[in-house]
Amino acid sequence: MSPPLHHYLILAAVLFCLGLYGVLAKRNAIVALMSVELMLAGVNLNLVAFDRYLGSRYLGQVFALFTVSVAAAEAAVGLALVIALARRRNSVDLSEFTDLSG
Amino acid sequence: MGGIPAQLGREFWQALAWPLGAAAPAPAAPALLVVLPALAFVLAGLSLRRRPGLAAGLAIAVTAWSLVASARLFLTVRLLNGELVASYTWVAAGGVRLEAGFAVNPLTAAMLLVVAAVSLLVQVYSTAYLAGDPGYSRYFAYLSFFTAAMFGLVLSPNLFQLYVFYELVGLASFLLIGFWHEEPGPVAAARKAFVTTRLGDFGLLLGILLLYWHARTLDFTRLAWLAPELDPAVLRLVALLIFAGAAGKSAQFPLHVWLPDAMAGPTPVSALIHAATMVAAGVFLVARAFPLFAPAVAGRLPLLVVAAAGAVTSFLGATAATAQDDVKRVLAYSTVSQLGLMMLGLGAQSSTAAVFHLITHAFFKSLLFLGAGAAIRRCHHEQDIWRMGGLARPMPLTALAFAVGGLSLAGVPPLSGFYSKDAILLAVLEQARGSRPHAAFLTVGLAVSALTAFYLARLFFLIFTGAPQEEGPVSPGRAHRPGPAPREAAAAPPAMTVPLLLLAVPAAVLGYFGQRLLPVKEHLNQTLAGGTTALALAGIGAAWLLYGRRRPARDPLVAALGPVHRLLRSGYYLDDLYTRLGNYLVRGLAATLHRFDRTAVDGLVNGVAGVVLLSGRTLRRVQGGWVQRYLLYLVAAVFLALAAWLWHGLELYPAGGMGRW
């Protein structure tokens, strides 16, 4: 007996919101990046669950695969940026980078 | 499971092999006519910059393929006696649907053949003419770009695609006129050509939009069906606007002023673009959209305007050509005049006659330009005909080819120009019965025939006969132009003479055979033919008396005509007029705007600035540069909006649950 769809959806929402909190509240850029990945994972779970329950002939899974590849690209570039920041400014604290202030 | 790439690849190879005799039908072949030159453009422009020979070879190979493909398309269409059309939806946004594709019918196939043939010969010729130029690869890249755009224009099945390629062709022309971009003259000429044609193109765009607004389609075939049902008043305006576009590109009065200046580009470019193909695009456009001009659907006015513009242009061009000293300017004004004649043919409701003349003109005018180019090169890039002379002895083949082209253009039977020009005059004659304007147009056409013969004979006598002029100092401004060394200039290389001779063949015989190939229904009218021949011979005779019998030191027309000659020489002072008009309008507008700016705009701006300053001081606290804070605002706003939405009882998801997809 499979669990009903909204169990999956709520799990996805929890992951998304945990990630959201991390993005908004964490000072370490690496943690912020991990949080973004959590948000994307929530979205992905949504896609796969809908794929199974609405019978969309793998459309959701294909979409999820694309999300994974884009997430991988995002992680690579994001971490490269973190390393560049660490070398230049000797810090990865997001609260310190306020050069865009008006 | 082949996949789309494999299928694309297969179709590509099939289409590529198609003109070489493959039996299988290749629906993609016309598309390749655009794709291959475009690829050649990219390759020659980007990767072959240091391999000029390879760039030229690639361009010529692609054009040769295009020629064979065009020939086979021409034969196919003639066998079918119909039209090959392929069209797919390119953009569908709301109610607007734009299509792209190609259409091959006898008209477009003939045009393809002309473009491919002249392009090929001009490219071969250019390998010699531009040998050693530092921009050699760039030149061939531009030529390929032009070929791609021109094919795209000719193949367009609808007005929108045609407009896109119309602009691309204009861009190619701009790039090639300004090819020697280190010098100020070509750059100014390129800009002038671009801006002037843009005036007409703007009209064309308006016409296309208006037409789409009313007809909901831009497809030529469907428009031809639909035209009788549309509002004649709207259609009249559309036809006039389309003609504005054609007038810009085909150098019709009053937008013709750019063409003589466009001769600042390399001579082969003048031959290909500003004599044979691109300038004919306007005539082609009107011929393609001809159902919209029909008197039954749009009234008499549009065609009368076309005919009048053609007649005026033709006369201005022919008279101005008699007073020029620069060989290329003579030929340029001659082109203006002949394009006017084609428009006159269109205005006389005979698009076949106009297109017939377009085709023959493409061959003999490019022949004349290439011949002139050979002579210019022989004289170290001297273009003043009074500094040339006696070139028939050192370059007999060029002189022969030039003579064939000149006699053909002058309308001497049985050469090509005779047939096509007579077809136009005959169409005008038929209209002239019972129409006073057309009677005047016919007179103009006859006068132009005589003048054409006169200025061409003048050109020939001054360049090729008489005593050779001692080589004076090369005029300043051309001295540093990259050209061949004097030693090489001694004789024209085969890469230049062979295209000349090959062009001379169609320039001589195409008229006779063209009558069978093209559906020209008019047959010769004995009186008219005799009259034009007599006029042409009279023109040549007059030129012989003035310039050929004994070479005068100065142009006798200068003394004889006085101020009139100065008027003709300056091209009726239209350039000055436009400059002054432009200055006057722009200055007046600027003064008005200045006053408005000082009072209304500045007041408003200062007031706005005050408000902004104040709010900025308040708001700067919000923008601390801390990205996570921005993100918090953003996310909070999104979810608060969502909450408000739900609060008002709006469902986030369909209430009845989701059905299966």
Added chain:
Amino acid sequence: MTAVFWFLAGVTVLAAAGVMALPNVFHASLCFALSFFALAGVYLTLGAEFLAAIQILIYTGAIAVIIAFAVMLTPPAIGHSNLSNRQRLWAGAVALLALGLLAGGLVPVRWPEPGPLRATSAASLGELMLTRYVVPFEVAGFILLVALIAAITVAKGALKP
């Protein structure tokens, strides 16, 4: 099946909470890997074997490893500690609001019942990717290539001061 789901979901959520809560970033990154590992298990209960395998390969394999690298390459002073900033209360409030809205919107809806659970064959997914979705597939590959080049350029550019 439901029990399995609850177990995996619990591990996923707890590990994700660990990413937020653990004071050491290195431990947080281990939790991150664990969370994605468990999420792969959740995918299995949905019959998405191929995606589960990909998930483990990419996240717990590749991304977790480069995150660990990044942790080690960053300066220890703050780089190794997992601190929250001064807007954490607001952030928590917004995240809770979001969760409440999403859950409140999701639960009342009558969702369709699933069909019988069938394993997704990797072959049919692969065929879809190379036929119907070939253009997005190529674009994704291109994006990865660009990201690769960008990552190298950015990280390398930082080396020269």
